[in-house]
Amino acid sequence: MTQLTLQQANQIIAAALAQSKASGYQPMGIAVLDASGNLKAFAGEDGASMFRFDVARAKAWGAVGMGVSSRTLAQRAKDNPNFFVSLAATAGGKFLAQPGAVVIKDAQGKVIGAVGASGGTGDEDEAICMAGVAAVGLAAG
Secondary structure (H helix, E strand, C coil), X not given: CXXXXXXXXXXXXXXXXXXXXHHCCCCCEEEEEEXXXXXXXXXXXXXXXXXXXXXXXXXXXXXXHHCCCHHHXXXXXXXXXXXXXXXXXXXXXXXXXXCCEEEEECCCCCEEEEEEEECCCHHHHHHHHHHHHXXXXXXXX
């Protein structure tokens, strides 16, 4: 079984932040979690608000827990809002179904973690997460 390494997590963050800077986005916070939802690495850019960590982690935590991107979760939440409100409450505030996080998959397609970002729009957050994952040769989902 492939595991997400600290080196990979830090490389994902570095590449995501480079993409953010190149795109001219606002200061970002980026959280990388392992397959069990544990924090592997986090970085917050200078000027990022205090909420960046909690939002980025919650997006990634929901994604890894459900095995799909937070965009997919946001779409599912529209069709079943009661379930997702209950899920967020059950998770003690660690779950956020909003675009901006993707799962990280190994070469066999197994989910080995997730990365979430906060600071831009959901599309911007998701784009830099995908760029970070691609930079280490893993698949984003």
